[in-house]
Amino acid sequence: MTGFERCQATRLCIFQEPSGRGVDAGTLEPDVLPGGVTGNKNHSATWDGKVVSVSNRSDKFACFYDGAGYGAWHFGTCTVRAYVVPPGQETTLPSLYQRQISSHKLADAESKC
Incomplete structure (x- = not known):
């Protein structure tokens, strides 16, 4: 196993390379x-600053943040509260978010991110 399939059911897993490859946790x-x-x-x-892809096999919304302490993302004049990965989804993060994640939450509704 070399990709997202390494993530066990009910878990939220993070990876240091695209498509669930590389070091995982x-x-x-x-x-x-x-x-x-x-x-x-x-x-x-x-x-901190190493996450490139995510597998969310939990039943919660995974909410990822730029700073420690659940800090928002700032892109020029635009602020995004959280990068969200819905339950059952897996993704390679868009380049703006890669290696930028410092904290995360699991919430039963996206609005709680």
């Missing part, structure tokens, strides 16, 4: 936030 969500949302506000040196 199942995420941890140690923060319990309001509204049943869980998250990881700091990917630390291990994954």
